[in-house]
Amino acid sequence: LIAAQRANIPLEFERAAAIDLAGRDVLEAVQMSVNPKVIETPIIAAIAKNGIELRAKAKVTVRANIDRLVGGAGEQTIIARVGEGIVTTIGSSETHEEVLENPDKISEIVLAKGLQAGTAFEILSIDIADVDVGRNVGAQLQTDQAEADKRIAQAKAEERRAMAVAREQEMKAQVIEMRAKVVEAEAEVPKAISKALVDGNLGVLDYYNMQNIMSDTEMRKAISESSAKQDNLPADQRLK
Structure with a gap:
C-alpha cells in the first residue's frame, strides 16, 4: 500500500486484500504498474502462403492493470494470443519475403487485435526479436504427394500385370482343353473309317x-519345316 501511495496509484486495502487472495503478489503488481515487464514468447513457427516456414520470437512489453488483477488472465494468455496473432499474420502473407522485409507489420497487426482484453495486463508494445x-x-508436401501418386500408379500397374498373368494362364488352360478335344476327335477318326468300310459308305480304293x-x-509339311530350318542357318552351314 505504501509503494502504491508513493507511486500515486489508487489502491485501497480491500482491493489489495482481494489481489492477495487471488494468489497474486501485490507488491509485484504495483511495481509492474510502474515499471513495465517484458514477456518473451517461445519460438513460434508459421507458414506463409508460398509454403515457406518462418520461425519468429517476440518480446511483449506489458504493464499490470490493478483494476483487472482479480479475475484477469495471466501471462500465458498473453503469450498464447500473441502467438496466435503471429501465426495468423504470417499465414496471410503471400510470400515469406514480405514478412522478412517488414517484420513490424506483424507487431502492428497483432496490436490491432486488442489482445489485452480480459487479461490483467495492458500491452504497451510487441516487438519481433527474431525471424528465421x-x-x-510447400515443396515437402508436393514431394510427398508425388511419392503417393507414384505408389498408387505402381499399385495399379501391379494390378494390371496380375490380371494379365491370370488372363494368360486362363488362355493356356483353354489351349490345353482345345488340344485335348482335338486329340479326342482324332481318336474317333479310325472308328469312323472302320464303320464306313463296314457299312459300305467308303470303298477300299477311296481309303487308299x-x-x-x-x-x-505329311511329306510336304516335313519338307517345309526343313527348308525353314535351313533358311535360319548361316550361309556357310546350309546344305549345298
Whole structure:
C-alpha cells in the first residue's frame, strides 16, 4: 500500500486484500504498474502462403492493470494470443519475403487485435526479436504427394500385370482343353473309317487314296519345316 501511495496509484486495502487472495503478489503488481515487464514468447513457427516456414520470437512489453488483477488472465494468455496473432499474420502473407522485409507489420497487426482484453495486463508494445527461415513445407508436401501418386500408379500397374498373368494362364488352360478335344476327335477318326468300310459308305480304293493324300501332306509339311530350318542357318552351314 505504501509503494502504491508513493507511486500515486489508487489502491485501497480491500482491493489489495482481494489481489492477495487471488494468489497474486501485490507488491509485484504495483511495481509492474510502474515499471513495465517484458514477456518473451517461445519460438513460434508459421507458414506463409508460398509454403515457406518462418520461425519468429517476440518480446511483449506489458504493464499490470490493478483494476483487472482479480479475475484477469495471466501471462500465458498473453503469450498464447500473441502467438496466435503471429501465426495468423504470417499465414496471410503471400510470400515469406514480405514478412522478412517488414517484420513490424506483424507487431502492428497483432496490436490491432486488442489482445489485452480480459487479461490483467495492458500491452504497451510487441516487438519481433527474431525471424528465421525454416523448412520449405510447400515443396515437402508436393514431394510427398508425388511419392503417393507414384505408389498408387505402381499399385495399379501391379494390378494390371496380375490380371494379365491370370488372363494368360486362363488362355493356356483353354489351349490345353482345345488340344485335348482335338486329340479326342482324332481318336474317333479310325472308328469312323472302320464303320464306313463296314457299312459300305467308303470303298477300299477311296481309303487308299485318302491315305496317300495324308502321306503326301505329311511329306510336304516335313519338307517345309526343313527348308525353314535351313533358311535360319548361316550361309556357310546350309546344305549345298
